[in-house]
Amino acid sequence: MAAETALSRTPPAQAGEAGAGGRVRRTGPLTAYLFLLPYFVVFATFVLAPAVYGLWISLHDWDYLLPGKPFVGLDNYKALFDSNSAVYSFWWESLTATGIFTLFSVPLLLSIPLLLALLLNRSFKGRTFFRAVYFAPYVLGVAVIGVLWRFVLDPNLGVVNSVLGAIGLPGDTPWTTALPWAWVTLVGVTVWWTLGFNAVIYLAGLQDIPRELYEAARIDGGGKWAEFRHVTLPGLRPVLLFVTVNTVLVSANMFGQSYLITQGAPGTETRTAIMYIAQVGLSDYKMGSAAAMSYLLTACLLVISLIVFRLFKEKDS
Amino acid sequence: MRRVRPIAWYTVLIGLSLVFIAPLVWMLLTAFKTPGEATRVPPTVLPQEPTTGAFDTLLGNDQTPVLRWFLNSVLAATGQAVLVLAVASMAAYALARLDFRGKKLIFGMIIATLFIPSFVLIIPNFLIVDRFGMLDTLWALIIPGAAGAFGVFFLRQFFLSLPKELEEAAVLEGANSWQIFTRVVLPLSKPALATLAVISFLTNWNDFIWPIYVLFSPEQFTLPPGLAILQGAYTINYPVIMAGALVASIPVLLLFMVAQRYVIEGVSRSGLKG
Numbered sequence: 001m002a003a004e005t006a007l008s009r010t011p012p013a014q015a016g017e018a019g020a021g022g023r024v025r026r027t028g029p030l031t032a033y034l035f036l037l038p039y040f041v042v043f044a045t046f047v048l049a050p051a052v053y054g055l056w057i058s059l060h061d062w063d064y065l066l067p068g069k070p071f072v073g074l075d076n077y078k079a080l081f082d083s084n085s086a087v088y089s090f091w092w093e094s095l096t097a098t099g100i101f102t103l104f105s106v107p108l109l110l111s112i113p114l115l116l117a118l119l120l121n122r123s124f125k126g127r128t129f130f131r132a133v134y135f136a137p138y139v140l141g142v143a144v145i146g147v148l149w150r151f152v153l154d155p156n157l158g159v160v161n162s163v164l165g166a167i168g169l170p171g172d173t174p175w176t177t178a179l180p181w182a183w184v185t186l187v188g189v190t191v192w193w194t195l196g197f198n199a200v201i202y203l204a205g206l207q208d209i210p211r212e213l214y215e216a217a218r219i220d221g222g223g224k225w226a227e228f229r230h231v232t233l234p235g236l237r238p239v240l241l242f243v244t245v246n247t248v249l250v251s252a253n254m255f256g257q258s259y260l261i262t263q264g265a266p267g268t269e270t271r272t273a274i275m276y277i278a279q280v281g282l283s284d285y286k287m288g289s290a291a292a293m294s295y296l297l298t299a300c301l302l303v304i305s306l307i308v309f310r311l312f313k314e315k316d317s
Numbered sequence: 318m319r320r321v322r323p324i325a326w327y328t329v330l331i332g333l334s335l336v337f338i339a340p341l342v343w344m345l346l347t348a349f350k351t352p353g354e355a356t357r358v359p360p361t362v363l364p365q366e367p368t369t370g371a372f373d374t375l376l377g378n379d380q381t382p383v384l385r386w387f388l389n390s391v392l393a394a395t396g397q398a399v400l401v402l403a404v405a406s407m408a409a410y411a412l413a414r415l416d417f418r419g420k421k422l423i424f425g426m427i428i429a430t431l432f433i434p435s436f437v438l439i440i441p442n443f444l445i446v447d448r449f450g451m452l453d454t455l456w457a458l459i460i461p462g463a464a465g466a467f468g469v470f471f472l473r474q475f476f477l478s479l480p481k482e483l484e485e486a487a488v489l490e491g492a493n494s495w496q497i498f499t500r501v502v503l504p505l506s507k508p509a510l511a512t513l514a515v516i517s518f519l520t521n522w523n524d525f526i527w528p529i530y531v532l533f534s535p536e537q538f539t540l541p542p543g544l545a546i547l548q549g550a551y552t553i554n555y556p557v558i559m560a561g562a563l564v565a566s567i568p569v570l571l572l573f574m575v576a577q578r579y580v581i582e583g584v585s586r587s588g589l590k591g
Contacts, residue, residue, distance in 0.1 A: 031494050032417035039408035039469060040423070042400075046461040047430050050441035057441060064444075116333075124326065132577050133334045136341070139573045139580070141523025143541035144562045147548050148344050151555045157356035159343065166359050192337070197584060204585035249434060256525045260545060274436050274526070281440045282530040294437045301434055 054291045062288035069288075076292035087280070087289055093268060094276035095297070097258075101272065102251040104187045109247045110240075113195045117202035118232075131203070135196035142193075146260030149189045150176065153261070182262045182270045190257055194250070198243050205239030206232070241312045245305050252301055273297055344566070347559040348372070355555045371556035381550060383564060385536050386543040390565070393458040393539055394521040400459060401517045402510055405468030410498050412469065413476035414484070424473075427466045439527065446531060457531040458539065462521060468513050471586060475509040476502060508579070515576045516583040522569055540565040 058076055062069045079085035120131055137145060152158050153175035165171020175185045209231065217227045255274040258264060264271035281290025347355050348371055350364045375383050412424050442461055451457040479502065487497045529542040538546070547561045573580055
């Protein structure tokens with residue numbers, strides 16, 4: 001949309017000025033395609049092609065290590081719903097794990113960062129500094145925070161349990177080895193790690209809300225809560241929609257935390273869908289089955305995203 | 318805006334800061350402890366016998382070539398940042414300023430892929446990378462990631478916000494599109510290019526799932542898969558693992574300190590794409 005206005009601004013004025021000569025600054029389309037070409041080659045090779053290729057793979061019994069890759073139609077998908085198949089119980093267990101993680105982490109990652117952003121959306125000395133401090137863990141990758149928290153929360157040797165024990169609380173909580181503690185750990189670490197990201201996005205949104213709206217609300221004489229409900233929340237709606245959809249997608253993508261902190265324990269109960277897909281496809285090399293799982297998960301996410309969009313639309317009217 | 322009571326206010330802010338900083342400080346302190354002290358009960362805060370033993374262990378083991386991992390991480394992250402800047406800026410310029418058939422379609426296609434979850438692409442991309450002979454090489458970490466739509470989207474938005482007068486003046490002086498792009502648009506876009514470079518570097522530096530599956534030989538690893546190896550190899554020798562984590566953290570924390578406003582800017586913008 002923005003592209004249209006940017007384009008339509010020039011030609012009429014230019015044509016008038018250029019008079020009989022007519023052709024001013026109109027570069028041929030070839031130039032444009034040349035500018036686009038390098039990106040498009042990479043994009044087509046590593047985004048467009050694999051998006052389609054994956055679908056093709058999912059329709060085959062595609063074992064990376066075997067020469068023959070027979071076409072099997074929808075069998076890989078059917079197997080995911082057939083309780084007699086080898087993948088059935090592991091697949092649904094891993095999908096449940098991802099579901100539990102998403103269900104608990106998304107509300108926390110929507111609410112806590114909003115509180116933090118409201119806290120930071122005032123003028124005080126050191127604001128930029130504190131914002132940077134709260135954001136800092138996000139700059140580190142999942143590998144660093146994974147091995148770090150694995151150590152800190154080690155049930156026998158970690159500092160959390162030894163401090164808890166020293167102050168008279170139970171010092172033997174199995175943070176990484178038993179339920180429900182493993183979920184508390186995975187959700188807690190993820191919230192700690194990524195809340196700065198959402199807070200920064202909220203903060204940018206809060207700063208876009210015109211100050212006059214707050215002043216008007218104050219004149220109308222509502223309290224702080226009314227101000228929040230009638231000015232802040234509506235003003236944040238587009239940002240809130242983005243943060244919600246993005247947080248759901250990121251949570252459903254969870255991999256590294258489980259891989260490093262709980263290693264799927266206890267048993268395979270905290271092994272997420274992505275961990276299972278990666279294992280089936282890239283460790284056991286059963287790529288057809290893994291591709292089918294990844295498309296099914298994508299379909300689930302698409303439905304969830306559409307529902308979120310709907311909910312935000314309804315609130316509008 | 319609103320007045321705040323300084324003492325209570327800063328107590329809250331500093332208390333919160335500890336939550337985020339303490340675990341990182343713990344990583345730093347542990348890296349300089351002996352394995353015994355790192356897991357002592359009750360724990361010691363400062364190393365009682367400070368030692369670089371963990372680093373010596375790390376550097377002395379051929380199976381965990383941490384310096385090589387560090388170098389690979391630098392090469393991959395820098396290589397990808399450069400590649401992203403080159404291809405994304407050109408494409409974004411075409412989409413923001415040039416007129417051609419199929420523009421809407423191409424832009425729509427690029428935007429639509431922002432919603433493709435990355436895990437769907439991993440398995441087919443493994444096979445594509447394999448076909449190009451890039452498995453177990455740094456190329457696998459540099460090139461596919463440059464296809465992301467964020468860079469194009471982000472720079473296009475920025476180019477659209479630039480005033481057109483300078484470009485029009487360049488046209489009157491007889492400049493062609495390439496000259497306008499390199500001499501007018503790019504110099505005006507330094508903050509946006511810096512933002513994109515920093516974000517690309519950080520993303521690539523921290524990438525975990527892709528490198529653990531496309532790299533096989535220890536000497537090809539970057540730091541994140543390397544840390545997973547360290548965790549497996551040293552299990553409860555935590556100072557060694559924390560030393561490795563420190564090596565992976567310091568460059569990005571320094572980069573964040575120096576380029577903080579670019580990082581924050583990039584993240585803030587990502588929310589405005591909705």
